[in-house]
Amino acid sequence: MKTLQMERLTRAAFAPFGEVIELDGARHFPINGGTTERYHDLARVDVGEQGGRPLVNLFRAQPRSLPVEIGMMERHPLGSQAFLPLAGASYLIVVAPAGEFDPAQMRAFWTEGWQGVNYAKGVWHHPLLALERVSDFVVVDRGGEQPNCDELALVEPWRLVR
Structure with missing residues (x-):
């Protein structure tokens, strides 16, 4: 079985695939008479192709145990997909x-529980890989009439290693 080395999620490492959604380094300023801090423009929501509209969803992911084996990937060719964790638990x-x-171009990341990600349109990714406990995520993605999910079975499974 092939292995894929996990790396820490950072903005620079993830940039070819979309954005890391986190407060560290984000543009921010006070609003509402100074009672609220706004962290502004954290991800590019790209869902308008072919009449798409934004959807706000909640996904509840069941925890996985390490080591994790993956056997499939998916992509959304018509829109981005953002995951904002609510549980404070790490995920992969x-x-x-x-x-x-191209399986040779796959990369694996482990997150801090407070980091979200926004997959750019068409980026291949594995479905949610929650760790530790059942984890809820707010997901912002594309709604519309056209199919927007391509799934691909891997020729052989890969094992994630840390």
């Missing part, structure tokens, strides 16, 4: 660049 991310799927 597996991605590959948009375009024709």
Whole structure:
């Protein structure tokens, strides 16, 4: 079985696949008479292609145990997909660049429980890989009439290692 080394999620490392949604380094300023701090423009929501509209969803992910094996990937060719964790628990991310799927280009990241991600349109990714406990995520993605999820079975499974 092939292995994929996990790396810490950072803005720079994840940039080819979308944005990391976190407060550290974000543009922010006070609003509402100084009673609230606004962290502004954290991710590019890209859902308008072919008449799409934004959806706000809640996904509840069941926890996985390490080591994790992956056997499939998916992508959303018509829109971005943002995941904002609510549980404060770490989770794993597996991605590959948009375009024709190339397993040699896959990368795996482990997150801090407070980091979200926004997958750019067409980026290959594995479905949610929650750790530790049942974890809720607010998910912002595309709604519309056209199908927007391509799934791909991997020729052989990969094991994530830390």
